[in-house]
Amino acid sequence: MTERTDPLWMSGNEAIALAAYEAGVKVASGYPGTPSTEILENLSRYEGVYTEWAPNEKVGLEVAIGASFAGVRALATMKHVGLNVAADPLFTASYTGVRGGLVVIVADDPEMHSSQNEQDSRNYAFAAKLPMLEPSDPAEAKELLKLAFAISEEYDTPVLFRITTRIAHVKGVITKGEMLSSSVTPGIEKMPAKFVMLPGNARARRVVVEERMRLLREMAENAPYNVVEMGDSRRGFITSSVSYLYVKAAFPEAKVLKLGMCWPLPEQMIRDFANSVDQLYVVEELDPFLELHIKAMGIACHGKDLIPNQGELNTAIVRKSIDPTSVAELFAPVALPMRPPNMCAGCPHRGIFYNLSRMKVFVSGDIGCYTLGFLPPLSAMDSCVCMGASVGIAHGMAKALGDDAKGKIVSVIGDSTFIHTGLSGLINTVYNGSSSLLIILDNRITAMTGQQNNPASGYSIKGEAANAIDLEALCRAVGVKHVDVVNPHDINACRKVLDKALECDEVSVVIARAPCVLIPEMKKAANIPYRTQVASCTGCMACVRLGCPAISWNPVSPEKAKSLGYKEKQKGFALINEVQCNGCGQCRALCKFDAIVRQEA
């Protein structure tokens, strides 16, 4: 046993935040997105680093580029789909290069634990002509991120840093490191040939980009994080990221080339490694990124012919793919009722989706907790594509169907998502004139990713007072004439406003405003739960159909029904769990038999 006095036990995201601090990062910006969110959350707790939540990833990256131009080390963080939003500044920042070190962290989500697709962000490194580092665990993430800033400054390039869910949300043992700082002097430096990317300058920088990538390819051949681990050469593995760990666990005896930098690739090193093994396997999650580029070198290898290109890998998948004879016999799974995620007890979104589930409308949805409105029993969402898409999709459907769509198309978007990219959709809807209804679910917070403040919350990332966007005034300013604000918990009043808004010939906005039950103010507030007067329940199930996790249906036999004083044909009764109830009162509004009452305060 080795003595360990005070091990730092950190998630990949916590380790990355510590590494950014130790690397001397001065400005960090980003937009929350699982699995990247905790990087900025943790970094915001360190002294001497400016952190912020940006309205979207594009702005976040632009802020980081600005900080780099000003000569300080800068960081932008996002999830994989966020890099699509930030792709525009990314591709040109590749041309401008940097002053202070600039690192863009992108967190991919193989298996789509909390995402709408599982794109492989390594393709951006190739497309944007940028180096990309890929750690395999939290400890390596911490070391590599510090190196990323040195590479950025030495090679005058933004550096992409790719993690996945199984790095971001894996905890491991970390050691503290030394504090580093940039050798760049902060200040205003006018460098138009480098920073003003109009065609004449950009053509000159295009040449610089190629030369930089040539130098990086040379560097990759001797980089300390591209390592050959000696072993049995009958099977040789080229791998990176968390896949490396699965290879080590499945084939501990084998020879391995572990790439800490997945772009550009060390061609000579790969060629020598390939020549040194009998069979070459490339093991990587998602796309055949390494495999394609290795095959393009004219090197034969196994890859996606054996390894799945969908979902996460794990040790068992890697072992079975390479050696099908190794299959272990497992206990068969047992069929059980599913337990999908659900909106919380007292969630304000539930009230809106209850109403929508009873209206004959197409619901164009968006990204957030409210996407759960898709699930039964409410089943009140008909499309969901990407952040902000709800508004544009509704407008497109309205234009395609003309009068047939009147009163039948509703888009639903959260406050944070509306600010992210929904606003430009609304401007388009007003400018080009369609009559769809937009519901903004304003719960004052970016909820799904764990309650981050946003430009409508009134607080900064550190919880300090900040401007809160006036959403009504904003909608009116872009030309919406019909703006209503409702309390989504008041189901019946809400329905009247929604019906009226749908009759409108012009675009209308309904802002459904009630705070998320998980924000600290709501948790601290006195909660007066509701309870069921079981004797009054007729078993009509009106409250059960809300799908609230605090309400359960309790079936009874005819004898039991009789003993409870019910009619013999009553099949059961509903019951509120008073510990779980958050006192929203939506169920009370639906009960026609006064069987739901508020607890005495």
Place this chain on the structure above:
Amino acid sequence: MGAQGSILFSGVGGQGILLASEIMAYALLAAGYDAKKSEVHGMAQRGGSVTAQLRYGDKVYSPLIEPGRADIQVAFEMMEAVRYLPYLHKGSTVIVNTQKILPPAVATGQTSYPESVLDHITALGIKVVLVDAFDLAREVGEVRTANVVMVGAVSTFLPMDASVYEGIISARVPARFRDVNLQAFAAGRKVSQ
């Protein structure tokens, strides 16, 4: 040392699985093991089925437990003890909180809770330890310590002394909840001793 093992935590979002698995991880680190733990955050957390995977040994590579190789499963809810059956092997120990949390299809009356669900595990000869964690937590005076009751129940299956856990619990919960959590730990430990 040479020992290594895998502990699978399963339950329902909001049951305190992350804190329980953190206490276990710190206890293993204090004993000198290397460890890695996988969690899933985000959408999966909203009342859905959740897991945490903890692996320990001299040197841990993969953060994920292989199917068929979980040595201990700590289930915070009865049905969730069975959902991950393919992860277990004949020599596994399953420590189950007997609490039932109704999934949506049961709560809305479309299907019923599988009452004898644990038979699926016992029929395979796998050792099952039942813990009335919710009741024990209520007895010590705070229902929210059910997760620490479970830590107490698991602790007897690992080599570390009770004092290791007690030190970690004392350091990691707010001072005003320290005593109740230590009592919860002791209550859980008694069940499996």
